[in-house]
């Protein structure tokens with residue numbers, strides 16, 4: 001009974017100590033929430049997202065061990081987070097610089113217009129789009145048209161997309177063939193495909209410094225391997241020299257693939273993405 005009285009007294013004191021929330025506080029909270037939201041949105045568009053998720057998991061473990069007073073584990077995790085943040089700043093220095101530059105260039109009010117973007121995110125690559133990519137690849141290989149097609153998956157390629165010319169065009173084989181046509185303004189560099197859209201052309205990709213890659217392979221192939229070393233995307237490469245089609249994935253290159261192999265691989269990746277999406281949706285349903 002005494003405990004209950006104490007608890008009640010404490011509760012009254014807490015209620016008494018509750019700060020009064022004014023208009024200024026509400027504005028402040030809204031501004032902070034907006035900045036955090038924009039920050040998360042930006043991180044999601046870069047390869048830092050995977051690292052950020054890792055850091056988040058470490059923070060949660062550190063928090064739980066702090067509550068449970070597991071001092072050694074807390075010490076290790078807190079130290080890891082501190083060093084991790086400094087490491088992140090160093091590793092992602094180029095991305096941070098470009099984010100700050102963008103902030104200066106950006107139309108502030110456009111950041112509120114996110115509904116189109118949200119709608120687009122729900123669409124994943126369709127079978128029709130895959131067919132169009134495969135048809136275009138066959139045609140370009142036949143005529144030895146050099147091409148570099150990046151199909152984005154979970155890791156967002158925003159920072160590479162920004163090095164090119166924005167397109168946001170529906171995927172058709174005719175458009176793909178046209179983009180890579182010799183001596184046209186968009187043929188150089190890579191195109192990036194997100195969901196059912198060609199989001200940008202003439203994109204510059206990071207070159208792989210993998211020494212075990214064949215010496216026959218030039219910068220087009222090295223760029224394809226390079227982007228798959230820093231993300232989970234699939235890249236289709238058509239050699240201008242031989243007309244051979246290769247595919248890069250997970251830092252590896254599979255040379256001389258045929259249309260069936262290419263199609264199966266793209267369809268398989270789509271299916272695994274769909275299953276993952278379905279599992280998340282089921283999870284949300286269960287939790288909700």
Ligand SMILES: Nc1ncnc2c1ncn2[C@@H]1O[C@H](COP(=O)(O)OP(=O)(O)OP(=O)(O)O)[C@@H](O)[C@H]1O
Nearest residue numbers: 146188189190204205218219220221223239240241
């Ligand atoms: N870092 C890069 N990012 C995007 N595209 C690139 C990059 N480096 C080269 N390319 C593309 O590759 C073309 C040059 O290809 P290069 O002949 O050097 O490579 P390759 O691997 O031998 O290909 P190919 O077999 O088609 O000759 C450039 O014109 C450009 O379109």
